[in-house]
Amino acid sequence: MAAFWAEPDFDEHELVQLVHDRASGLTAIIAIHSSHLGPGAGGTRFWHYAEPHLAMRDALRLSRGMSYKNAMAGLPVGGGKAVILAGPDREKTPEMLAAFGDAIDAMGGRYITAEDVGMTEADMVAIAKRTPHVSGLPSQDAGMAGGDPGPFTARGIAMGIKAAVAHKLGRDSMEGVHVAIQGTGSVGGGVARILAAEGARLTLADIDEARASAMAAELGGTSVAPTTVMDVACDVFSPNALGAILDDEGVARINAPIVAGGANNQLARTEHGAKLAERGILYAPDYVINGGGIIAVTLEYLARRSGTPCDVSEVHAKIDEIPRRLEAIWQEADATGISPDRVADAMAQRIIGR
Ligand code: NAD
Numbered sequence: 001m002a003a004f005w006a007e008p009d010f011d012e013h014e015l016v017q018l019v020h021d022r023a024s025g026l027t028a029i030i031a032i033h034s035s036h037l038g039p040g041a042g043g044t045r046f047w048h049y050a051e052p053h054l055a056m057r058d059a060l061r062l063s064r065g066m067s068y069k070n071a072m073a074g075l076p077v078g079g080g081k082a083v084i085l086a087g088p089d090r091e092k093t094p095e096m097l098a099a100f101g102d103a104i105d106a107m108g109g110r111y112i113t114a115e116d117v118g119m120t121e122a123d124m125v126a127i128a129k130r131t132p133h134v135s136g137l138p139s140q141d142a143g144m145a146g147g148d149p150g151p152f153t154a155r156g157i158a159m160g161i162k163a164a165v166a167h168k169l170g171r172d173s174m175e176g177v178h179v180a181i182q183g184t185g186s187v188g189g190g191v192a193r194i195l196a197a198e199g200a201r202l203t204l205a206d207i208d209e210a211r212a213s214a215m216a217a218e219l220g221g222t223s224v225a226p227t228t229v230m231d232v233a234c235d236v237f238s239p240n241a242l243g244a245i246l247d248d249e250g251v252a253r254i255n256a257p258i259v260a261g262g263a264n265n266q267l268a269r270t271e272h273g274a275k276l277a278e279r280g281i282l283y284a285p286d287y288v289i290n291g292g293g294i295i296a297v298t299l300e301y302l303a304r305r306s307g308t309p310c311d312v313s314e315v316h317a318k319i320d321e322i323p324r325r326l327e328a329i330w331q332e333a334d335a336t337g338i339s340p341d342r343v344a345d346a347m348a349q350r351i352i353g354r
Contacts (some may be wrong), residue, residue, distance in 0.1 A: 009060040012354075014040075015110070016059065019103040024095035026084065028103065029055055030111055031063040033079040036352045039109055040080025041135065041298060042066030043116030044100070046123075048086040059083045065265075065287060068348035073291035074321060075298050078352070080111045086118070097123055101130025109133050114297055135301035149293030152315060154190025156292030156322045157262045160284050161195065161236055163323035164258045167330050168282040169235060175199035178234040180256065182226070183241025184212050187262040187290070191238060192219055205229035206241070231255055239263040251275045260284035273341030277333070284326055285344035292319040 004010065014035055019028040032040035042063060049055040059081055067079025084100060086092065104113055104127065114136040115124050121138060128134040139147035161179065165171050179195055180203040181188045192202055192215060202221030206212035209225070216223040224232060230245070230253045237254055238261035239245050246259070247268035259266070259281055266286045267273050276283045295318045303310030329347065333340040 007056070007060065009057050009064075011060070011064050013060060013063065016056075017103075017107070019100070021096070021099035021103075024093060024099045025087070026096040026099040026103075028082055028084045028100055029059040030082045030103065030107070031059040031080060032111055033060075033063040033081075034067040034352045034354070035078040035110065036067075037071060037075070038077040039112050039133075040066070041070060041075075041077035041112040041114070041294075041301075042079060042081040043114040043136075044082040044084060044119050044127075045116040046084045046086055046090075046092060046118030048088060048090050049083075052085065055083045055085050067352050068345060069287040069291060069294060070298070071348045071351040072285075072288045072325060072344060073295050073298075074318065074325075075295065076302070077112065077298055080113075081116075082111070082113055084118075090118075092118075092123070094126060097126040098130055101127040101134075104133050105131035107133070112298075112301060114294075132305065136297035137300070137304075139300075148186065149296050150186030151190050152296035152319060153187050153262055153290055153293035154194060155316065156295070156319045157187065157191050157238070157240070157260070157289050158194035159320060159323050160289035160326050161191070161238065161258075161260045162198075163326050164260045164282055164284055164330075165236065167327060168258050173199070176201060177236065178203070179236040179238055180224075180229055180232040180234040181205070181238045181240060182229045182245070182261070183239070183263065184208075184215050185240070188238070188240030189215060191240060191262070192221070196220065203229065203232050203234060236260055239266055244268040246272045246276065248272075248275075251279065251281075254279070254281055256281070258282045258284075260289055262286070262290040264290065267341060270341065273339040277339040282330065283340050285329060285341045288325055288329065288344055289322060291322060295319050 015032040017030040063081035112133045178201045184206045196219035204212040204216045204223045205226045212223040233255045236258040237256040240261045243265035332343045
């Protein structure tokens with residue numbers, strides 16, 4: 001037991017629940033980092049871990065990350081995360097999902113789940129048959145919050161980019177601002193469309209090169225190989241594909257005064273936030289700028305639970321607070337010399353009473 005409390009990733013988590021269901025073979029971990037602001041909310045990851053302690057590490061780290069993300073999104077929920085330990089065959093059965101739904105239900109609303117890596121919307125619908133504590137379900141009505149969070153995430157990122165351009169470059173319009181976008185999927189593609197409509201000059205890249213070039217043709221931009229997008233001389237580099245791209249090499253390659261995009265966990269290690277700052281590059285902390293999706297799925301969940309409908313305009317209004325939060329982070333970073341990622345962490349800790 002002593003070893004667990006000494007785990008480097010253990011950060012006074014309030015609850016770590018191990019789940020095993022012999023009949024279905026389900027093995028899972030549900031972690032609640034903080035419920036200071038409300039029930040622990042965060043997605044379920046379905047992953048095959050080479051070692052069980054890696055699953056525990058993910059549950060501990062990711063649930064803490066959700067505490068910070070939800071706090072900075074101004075949501076009345078805390079931080080939680082679940083991991084289902086997939087077998088080497090990565091088999092996911094209806095029985096496992098049902099058992100997992102029952103395990104969440106037994107927590108009585110202390111944990112609210114959502115989709116994460118390895119889980120699908122259909123899996124969420126299956127889990128929702130066993131427990132109401134599921135967010136991010138398909139939208140029932142047009143005009144209501146719910147469904148794919150990608151467009152909501154993209155909206156927040158586009159607004160965050162505009163705030164960064166105003167803060168760093170003193171420009172109040174995106175007209176002619178050159179943005180290089182890594183990843184043109186749900187989020188990156190959405191960001192590209194919004195910024196193109198505002199007159200930005202786009203350079204797009206995706207490992208699916210046909211996807212990037214088709215979008216570039218449609219939006220009037222150019223496309224480059226995914227291996228070179230980080231070297232493009234531009235005003236904003238916007239990572240919307242992979243995490244951990246800002247390592248020693250990545251930070252050195254950036255040829256832009258601003259890094260602002262939606263990919264999760266962009267900094268390979270915390271020191272890379274300071275390295276960006278040393279190079280004079282303004283960084284938009286990822287979990288702050290990409291909060292639009294979590295805002296949408298959480299407001300949809302809270303509306304469903306309370307029986308009070310939540311209009312898309314309410315979701316947009318909450319997302320539209322993201323630039324103000326980023327501005328507060330950058331101002332504190334400018335005033336203290338502490339890098340924006342550390343400033344954001346400290347702000348989040350204050351909000352959750354740590
Ligand atoms: P997606 O799968 O729709 O799109 C990702 C795109 O990136 C794909 O087109 C893929 O081909 C491309 N890609 C992968 N590796 C690449 C590489 N090395 N170089 C260039 N392109 C590459 O995923 P998404 O929903 O758009 O999410 C993108 C990122 O944003 C992820 O890091 C995700 O965790 C994060 N995020 C997404 C949301 C959301 O609401 N979808 C919310 C918060 C954070």
